[in-house]
Amino acid sequence: MNNENKIKEPLIVIGLTIIILYAISFIKIDYEIAGFKIKTVDIFSDIKKENSDNSFLKKEFKYHQPLKADLLIGNSLSYLINFFKSFYISNDILAIQGQKTKITGNTQQLSYFFDALKNIKSKPVRIAHYGDSIIEGDLISADIREALQKKYGGNAVGWLGIVSQDITFRTTTKHTYSDNWESASIYTNNPKKLPFGISGEVAIPKGNSWVQYETTKIRKSLKDFSIVKLYYSHAKSSQIFYSFDGKPKQSAQLKTGTNIQELILKPEGKAQSIRIEFPVAEQAYVYGVSLENESGIFVDNFPLRGNSGVDINQISPAVMKDFSKYRDYNLIILEFGLNILGSLTKDYNWYEREMTKVINLFKSTYPKASIIMISVHDKAMKRGSNFVTDPAVLKLLEAQKNIAMKNNIAFWNMFEAMGGENSMSKWVNSNPPLAYKDYVHFNDLGAAKIAQLFIESLMNEYK
Numbered sequence: 057m058n059n060e061n062k063i064k065e066p067l068i069v070i071g072l073t074i075i076i077l078y079a080i081s082f083i084k085i086d087y088e089i090a091g092f093k094i095k096t097v098d099i100f101s102d103i104k105k106e107n108s109d110n111s112f113l114k115k116e117f118k119y120h121q122p123l124k125a126d127l128l129i130g131n132s133l134s135y136l137i138n139f140f141k142s143f144y145i146s147n148d149i150l151a152i153q154g155q156k157t158k159i160t161g162n163t164q165q166l167s168y169f170f171d172a173l174k175n176i177k178s179k180p181v182r183i184a185h186y187g188d189s190i191i192e193g194d195l196i197s198a199d200i201r202e203a204l205q206k207k208y209g210g211n212a213v214g215w216l217g218i219v220s221q222d223i224t225f226r227t228t229t230k231h232t233y234s235d236n237w238e239s240a241s242i243y244t245n246n247p248k249k250l251p252f253g254i255s256g257e258v259a260i261p262k263g264n265s266w267v268q269y270e271t272t273k274i275r276k277s278l279k280d281f282s283i284v285k286l287y288y289s290h291a292k293s294s295q296i297f298y299s300f301d302g303k304p305k306q307s308a309q310l311k312t313g314t315n316i317q318e319l320i321l322k323p324e325g326k327a328q329s330i331r332i333e334f335p336v337a338e339q340a341y342v343y344g345v346s347l348e349n350e351s352g353i354f355v356d357n358f359p360l361r362g363n364s365g366v367d368i369n370q371i372s373p374a375v376m377k378d379f380s381k382y383r384d385y386n387l388i389i390l391e392f393g394l395n396i397l398g399s400l401t402k403d404y405n406w407y408e409r410e411m412t413k414v415i416n417l418f419k420s421t422y423p424k425a426s427i428i429m430i431s432v433h434d435k436a437m438k439r440g441s442n443f444v445t446d447p448a449v450l451k452l453l454e455a456q457k458n459i460a461m462k463n464n465i466a467f468w469n470m471f472e473a474m475g476g477e478n479s480m481s482k483w484v485n486s487n488p489p490l491a492y493k494d495y496v497h498f499n500d501l502g503a504a505k506i507a508q509l510f511i512e513s514l515m516n517e518y519k
Contacts, residue, residue, distance in 0.1 A: 153483050153490055154473055154505055159428070159513050161460045161467035169426040170518050172386035173353075176208050181353040182383060184254075186368065187391035190433070190497065192359035193226040196391070199507030201355035202275055210352015211277040215383075217344045218259035218267050221361055228278055229347075230270040236262040242367040243360050252371050253287060253316075253343030254379040255358050263337035269347060270329035280326040281347040285382070286319040291340035300327040310340055316378035346383075356383070365392030366410035369417060376421040385425045388418050391470075393432025393456065394496065397448045404455035408462070415463045428466040430510070431456050434480040436495035443481040443495055450477075473509045 159166075172181045183204075185197045194213070205211055213229050219239040223231045240246035242256035250258045271279055284298075291310035299305045300323035311317045321330070334342070348354060360367070396407055418427055432452050436443035453471055460467035475482060483490040483502055490502030498506060 153475060153479070153486050154509050155475060157469050157473040157509065157513055159466050159468050159517055161429075162464045163466050163517050165464070166387075166426045166428070166466055166514075166517055168424050169387040173208060173518070176353065177351070180210065180348075180351055181208070181387075182385045183353070183355045183387045183389065184358060184383075184385045185355055185389045185391065186358045186360065186365070187389075187430075188363050188365070188393070188395050189359065189361045190394070191357060191391060192361055193222045194228045194357045195498065195500070195503040196507050196510075197355055197357035198228050198275065199504045200511060201353075202277055203507065203511045204353045204355065205277045208353045210349060210354060211279070212281040212283075212347045212349050212354070213271075213278050213357075214348065214354040215255065215344055215346050215356035215358070216269055217255055217257050218342050219257070222359065227272060227274045230272055231268070233267040234265045236265050237267075238262060241360075242370045243363050250341065251289070251375055253341075254371065254376060254383065255344055256360055256368065256371060257343065259342050261334035261337065261339050261342065264333070264335055266331060266333045267345075268329065268331040269345065271347075280328055281349060282323065282326055283346075283348045283350070284321040284323075284330050285346040285348065286321065286332065287316060287343040287345070287379070287382070288319070288340040289316050289343075289378075290314055291317065292336060292338070294336045294339055296339070297333040297335065299331050300324075301329050302331075305333075316343070316375060316382070318382045356385075360392075362395055363392065364396040364407065365390060365414060366407065368414045369410065371417070373417060373421060376417060380421050385422055387426045387428070388422060389428055389430060390414070391430040393449075393452055394435055396452060397432075397435070397446065404452060407452075408455055408459050411459050412463055415459070415465060426466065428468060428514075429456060429460045431467065431469045431471050433470045433498075433506075434474050434477070434483075436478070436480040436484070443478075443484075445477045445480070468510060468513055470506065470510075473506070473513070 169181075169183075172179070183200070185191060185200065187196070191197050201214070216229060216231060219233060219237050220226075220231055237259045239257065239259040240248070240250045240252070241258070242252055246252075250260070252258055271281065273279060286296075288310065291312055293310070293312055295307045295309055296319075297305045297307050298321055306321075308319055308321065310319070321332075323330075330345075330347075332345070334340070346354075346356070390411075396404070415427060418425065432449055435446045435449050437446045449471065453469070457467060457469075471479075474480070480491060480495050483498070484493055484495055488501055489499060490505055491498050
């Protein structure tokens with residue numbers, strides 16, 4: 057038996073490890089492998105004295121999705137959070153972060169939306185909310201919808217896609233579908249050059265495909281619906297089958313033709329679920345459904361994960377014009393930003409040009425719709441032991457102000473509404489927290505706060 061004392065060996069290994077890691081921290085690394093950015097890691101950054109120069113301002117940082125586990129864990133508690141929010145969290149607590157921020161730019165063109173509100177008893181009012189992952193899972197949109205429906209009437213969730221990326225953490229609707237759909241979108245591949253619908257998506261059944269939607273009790277205004285509108289094109293002469301609340305199946309005939317078609321399905325009274333079956337392979341290009349009721353205000357949530365907004369230009373003007381016959385939006389909200397921060401260029405002129413094309417697309421197809429751009433929000437990066445505003449956010453913010461000004465639309469500065477520079481750290485560390493520890497995404501409470509601040513600013517312009 058070897059009785060030699062080896063207590064020093066672990067200490068030697070630890071010491072050598074620290075020396076190696078310290079040496080590596082001096083090696084400058086800054087490149088990408090398979091889409092992942094590799095950068096130098098300094099293990100002593102938290103105890104080093106911060107430099108007084110501004111050299112860090114010259115760096116750009118890539119925006120990443122939070123870990124899916126973070127989203128799943130956080131959003132799986134949404135029912136509990138919303139219950140807690142409804143009964144125990146006062147407006148005073150939610151008001152800890154954020155500040156009132158006036159809408160700027162061409163606020164006169166908001167009159168299209170405000171005039172529609174004045175006539176809401178005679179015609180429904182529709183809002184399209186486009187954004188990146190910040191609105192995925194119906195975040196922010198759901199709170200805007202709820203606030204406006206409480207004030208002006210209406211219920212039901214509105215637009216829902218066929219194949220969706222957010223069904224695992226969206227709480228406002230339970231959405232399931234079969235695994236035999238062919239799909240494409242502006243945020244994924246589209247090798248067959250399929251035409252995208254108004255949501256930037258399209259799905260094709262492969263035969264005996266189905267999709268099902270079920271309401272939840274998370275929001276009082278979303279507990280049921282009385283109308284289902286199905287949108288499709290390029291249909292074969294064929295039938296689909298559908299059933300409400302598990303009742304016997306009914307059938308409906310699809311119209312042929314390349315134009316966008318709207319098929320209206322109605323239950324007897326109110327319904328809480330619908331299942332739609334497509335028995336024929338390549339039966340149609342299917343774009344989505346809308347769950348509605350007869351009157352009131354509807355807010356459609358259009359999340360484009362990982363997108364800067366410029367890819368909306370991939371939607372054909374003809375398709376957009378077709379949709380406008382059925383979904384006559386009175387207000388279009390554009391909420392993009394952080395996905396552009398990963399660009400290697402420091403020049404945002406190209407982004408201004410491309411977003412101008414997007415705005416012109418909406419202006420030409422929805423000439424009587426108000427358009428408002430919501431700016432990028434704060435995103436924090438670590439500097440020493442602190443989390444501070446990513447400097448690229450400030451540059452993008454100026455580019456977005458220019459876009460709104462040059463295109464004569466309204467502009468709401470979400471960055472300022474959060475509290476300006478270094479506000480994301482405060483939102484993450486507030487009690488209760490309003491954002492995830494990725495220092496990028498809002499949680500349910502933060503989304504509700506953003507919606508509250510936005511609605512207050514919007515309605516302050518209503519005369």
